[in-house]
Amino acid sequence: MGAARCIKKDALLTWLEEVGKSRLVLAPRAQGKSTAFLPFDPAKGISLSGLATSSPKQALIPRHEALLEFRYTKTDQVPAQTGLAVRELIPNQPTLVFGARPCDARGFTVLDRVYDAGAKRDVYYCARRDKTIVATVACTEPADTCFCNRVGGGPGDSAGSDILVTELDQLYVLEAVTQRGEAFLLEQKLPDATELADKAQAARAAVRAAMPEGDSLLGAPDKVGALFDEMPFWDGVAAKCLSCGACSYLCPTCYCFNITDESKGGQGVRVRTWDNCMSFQFTLEGSGHNPRATKSQRMRNRVGHKFCYYPTLHDGALSCVGCGRCIAHCPVSMDIRRIVSKALTYEKAAKEHSNV
Amino acid sequence: MSENPGTNLYLPFMATIQEVVRETQNIKTFRVTLNDPEQMRNFRFAPGQVGQLSVFGVGESTFVINSPPTRMEYLQFSVMRVGELTTRLHKLRKGDQIGVRAPLGNSFPFEDMKGKNVVFVGGGIGMAPLRTLLLYMLDNRTDYGDITLLYGARSPSDMAFSYELPDWLARKDMSTVLTVDNGTPDWAHKVGLIPNVLKEMNPSPENSVAVTCGPPIMIKFTIQALHALGFQDEQIITTLEKRMKCGVGICGRCNIGSKYVCQDGPVFTYAQLRELPNEL
Ligand SMILES: Cc1cc2nc3c(=O)[nH]c(=O)nc-3n(C[C@H](O)[C@H](O)[C@H](O)COP(=O)(O)OP(=O)(O)OC[C@H]3O[C@@H](n4cnc5c(N)ncnc54)[C@H](O)[C@@H]3O)c2cc1C
Ligand code: SF4
Numbered sequence: 001m002g003a004a005r006c007i008k009k010d011a012l013l014t015w016l017e018e019v020g021k022s023r024l025v026l027a028p029r030a031q032g033k034s035t036a037f038l039p040f041d042p043a044k045g046i047s048l049s050g051l052a053t054s055s056p057k058q059a060l061i062p063r064h065e066a067l068l069e070f071r072y073t074k075t076d077q078v079p080a081q082t083g084l085a086v087r088e089l090i091p092n093q094p095t096l097v098f099g100a101r102p103c104d105a106r107g108f109t110v111l112d113r114v115y116d117a118g119a120k121r122d123v124y125y126c127a128r129r130d131k132t133i134v135a136t137v138a139c140t141e142p143a144d145t146c147f148c149n150r151v152g153g154g155p156g157d158s159a160g161s162d163i164l165v166t167e168l169d170q171l172y173v174l175e176a177v178t179q180r181g182e183a184f185l186l187e188q189k190l191p192d193a194t195e196l197a198d199k200a201q202a203a204r205a206a207v208r209a210a211m212p213e214g215d216s217l218l219g220a221p222d223k224v225g226a227l228f229d230e231m232p233f234w235d236g237v238a239a240k241c242l243s244c245g246a247c248s249y250l251c252p253t254c255y256c257f258n259i260t261d262e263s264k265g266g267q268g269v270r271v272r273t274w275d276n277c278m279s280f281q282f283t284l285e286g287s288g289h290n291p292r293a294t295k296s297q298r299m300r301n302r303v304g305h306k307f308c309y310y311p312t313l314h315d316g317a318l319s320c321v322g323c324g325r326c327i328a329h330c331p332v333s334m335d336i337r338r339i340v341s342k343a344l345t346y347e348k349a350a351k352e353h354s355n356v
Numbered sequence: 357m358s359e360n361p362g363t364n365l366y367l368p369f370m371a372t373i374q375e376v377v378r379e380t381q382n383i384k385t386f387r388v389t390l391n392d393p394e395q396m397r398n399f400r401f402a403p404g405q406v407g408q409l410s411v412f413g414v415g416e417s418t419f420v421i422n423s424p425p426t427r428m429e430y431l432q433f434s435v436m437r438v439g440e441l442t443t444r445l446h447k448l449r450k451g452d453q454i455g456v457r458a459p460l461g462n463s464f465p466f467e468d469m470k471g472k473n474v475v476f477v478g479g480g481i482g483m484a485p486l487r488t489l490l491l492y493m494l495d496n497r498t499d500y501g502d503i504t505l506l507y508g509a510r511s512p513s514d515m516a517f518s519y520e521l522p523d524w525l526a527r528k529d530m531s532t533v534l535t536v537d538n539g540t541p542d543w544a545h546k547v548g549l550i551p552n553v554l555k556e557m558n559p560s561p562e563n564s565v566a567v568t569c570g571p572p573i574m575i576k577f578t579i580q581a582l583h584a585l586g587f588q589d590e591q592i593i594t595t596l597e598k599r600m601k602c603g604v605g606i607c608g609r610c611n612i613g614s615k616y617v618c619q620d621g622p623v624f625t626y627a628q629l630r631e632l633p634n635e636l
């Protein structure tokens with residue numbers, strides 16, 4: 001890793017306030033029973049205990065984002081013709097996301113592969129990504145819904161982060177991961193902490209070592225793909241699902257969106273908004289035909305996308321980062337770990353059964 | 357930044373409707389040109405590729421460019437009125453401004469089809485994607501073998517492109533058969549369902565490719581008929597419709613397993629379709 005700086009825990013808010021003078025700072029803040037990434041307000045503090053309820057993906061793909069602005073005009077020709085002016089709304093807001101967790105940051109790498117894919121760059125996403133510093137706080141106490149270590153990540157991983165923050169007693173050690181992070185860190189008036197890097201590394205390794213191992217889910221793509229036509233399996237796992245979509249909204253990697261126009265009078269904006277494949281409407285066609293009319297088919301798509309389709313397109317990388325939000329917040333306690341584990345052993349179980 | 361379609365995947369070309377042709381009671385054809393002459397001159401596409409048409413204030417929807425790349429005075433889209441956006445499009449007139457994001461998706465394998473006999477089987481608005489390939493082939497006639505067209509619609513007044521049919525029927529370098537489900541006294545062509553008429557026509561699968569598009573039920577029975585005639589899965593080409601938003605493989609709307617219809621499609625051989633997960 002690159003440059004290392006440190007900051008006393010009790011000086012964190014002051015520092016964030018200082019940073020906030022030149023960029024938007026998004027940090028987790030408790031609001032009632034949940035914690036969300038909100039614009040930092042020194043008076044309201046930040047909440048760094050555990051994982052925020054919602055993920056920080058909104059920093060790069062806002063829930064509601066205006067892409068284009070349009071305005072109809074009347075020309076002075078006779079008879080008057082309607083003119084149309086369209087303007088791009090490219091974001092230009094330097095931002096610091098402080099307090100993402102390693103799973104969240106890994107989620108950004110999942111988004112990067114889709115939104116910044118070589119020749120095919122989503123200019124809105126890329127503009128935000130270029131101007132955003134992701135400062136991730138390494139975890140010290142993984143929750144029992146956490147399974148980052150089963151999907152290729154870990155509680156102290158730096159993938160997707162620009163800066164990795166490690167707690168050491170009364171200090172936070174900030175280490176640059178990317179050049180963007182390095183440049184930002186060097187601008188800060190914070191004491192050097194190069195000599196603390198080894199200690200920080202050891203602290204992260206200790207947390208990793210203490211995390212229960214659990215079976216790896218990295219081998220899921222083939223198995224999940226092979227179960228596509230096994231409808232009883234999907235009917236079984238989706239039986240209690242309400243199709244509410246909470247899992248997808250809270251997920252740091254669910255990135256599907258809708259594009260719609262909002263207008264009033266002769267002007268308006270074209271916006272994109274988060275969409276949700278757990279919804280019946282997602283694939284409903286004008287004719288009334290719906291390729292995913294049942295919740296089993298939709299569950300199959302959600303699990304299939306994360307554990308089979310995405311890895312097929314991206315060298316085996318899963319698009320589940322193991323944050324466990326969908327497990328912790330599903331109203332009917334759906335557990336994606338159990339679904340995938342079941343898929344991994346399903347064939348075998350079926351065969352054993354047929355041997356009887 | 358860009359102000360340049362191509363750099364910004366979501367920014368359409370601004371375009372003007374040059375002509376509106378009423379095809380049937382629920383299909384209208386729009387001939388459009390891009391406002392920037394430079395963009396119009398540099399516009400390249402291949403038969404089968406689609407575009408997202410924007411009516412600002414309403415949204416975008418997907419339509420195939422049904423004029424061929426060999427005739428670039430305008431880009432032609434034929435639109436069946438089915439819902440919100442298509443209803444609004446139908447209200448537009450000559451001179452109105454729309455957005456065009458194109459070309460998107462893959463195209464018919466018109467290079468691989470060189471030297472082959474081609475059998476087109478189109479039903480209703482499904483004639484639109486076939487038209488671009490048919491005209492492309494007629495404009496490069498010597499590259500292809502026999503060309504046969506079977507075009508069907510519900511009734512004579514449901515036939516789009518009616519002004520072109522006399523020419524197609526008269527041409528010596530293609531053979532054209534028209535059919536309707538329900539005839540009228542002055543209907544001089546076939547009456548009967550497309551798959552049945554196709555079987556009667558009995559085209560040879562020898563060195564041939566069949567290209568079919570139309571309502572799902574028609575495609576299903578047409579493919580059965582083609583199989584009965586001896587066409588193999590690799591010799592049958594069709595196009596898929598899936599709800600699309602971004603058109604560029606990002607929004608996650610149009611997937612069938614790990615394939616995105618907006619990028620890997622809309623054109624597939626039946627052999628490829630059979631490899632896809634069964635989620636059409
Ligand atoms: C690759 C491709 C090529 C097409 N080519 C043509 C063509 O040349 N001519 C033609 O008339 N139609 C074509 N269609 C179908 C056309 O896109 C839909 O009829 C149209 O989007 C309906 O829009 P709407 O707003 O009027 O309907 P609504 O029902 O009001 O639409 C609601 C939403 O569903 C989407 N949608 C609804 N039905 C379909 C559908 N069947 N396919 C895709 N999206 C749908 C719309 O984009 C919109 O977002 C094509 C579709 C695809 C995918
Ligand atoms: S949160 Fe639970 S109930 Fe809601 S859609 Fe997801 S799995 Fe189904």
Ligand code: FES
Pocket residue numbers: 599600601602603604605606607608609610611616617618619
């Ligand atoms: S339409 Fe967005 S991924 Fe295909």
